[in-house]
Amino acid sequence: MLAAFLVAAGILHFVATSTYERIVPRVLGHPRLLVQVSGAAEILCGALLAPPRTRRLGAWLTIALFVAVFPANVQMALDGGLRGAGFPANSAIASWLRLPLQIPLIVWAHRFTR
Numbered sequence: 001m002l003a004a005f006l007v008a009a010g011i012l013h014f015v016a017t018s019t020y021e022r023i024v025p026r027v028l029g030h031p032r033l034l035v036q037v038s039g040a041a042e043i044l045c046g047a048l049l050a051p052p053r054t055r056r057l058g059a060w061l062t063i064a065l066f067v068a069v070f071p072a073n074v075q076m077a078l079d080g081g082l083r084g085a086g087f088p089a090n091s092a093i094a095s096w097l098r099l100p101l102q103i104p105l106i107v108w109a110h111r112f113t114r
Contacts, residue, residue, distance in 0.1 A: 002108055006046030006062065013039025019085070023076040038072075041065050049112060059112035066106050073099055 013020050013035050020039075021031035028034060045065055048058025076082065077099060080092035088094035 002062070002112070003046040003049035003058075006042045006049065010039045010042030010044075010046065013042065019082065019089075020072075022082055023072045023079070025071050025075045028071075038065070038069055041068075049109075055112050056114075059109050062109040063106050063113075066102055066109065070099075070102055073102065
């Protein structure tokens with residue numbers, strides 16, 4: 001399930017690039033490049049999680065990825081959600097409530113490190 005989630009999320013980075021560009025922290029610059037790199041990283045992590053032989057490596061990389069993309073989630077919350085998007089992406093409250101959801105995702109990935 002986690003592998004499929006990551007691959008689907010990674011594909012969305014290429015399908016809805018401009019949406020993801022809006023949440024890249026401005027101080028980082030290069031939003032399109034960062035969205036494409038993070039999308040490719042999500043696809044790679046999902047692909048590594050699927051087979052048992054590479055699952056442990058994929059899990060550690062997934063944890064690192066979840067930590068690395070956290071600033072984008074913070075930026076989205078600071079911006080009050082995505083203006084013009086549908087609910088819940090356009091909601092400031094939902095954007096703030098979304099931040100702690102990284103913890104169960106990291107815990108989920110960590111289960112595959114053993």
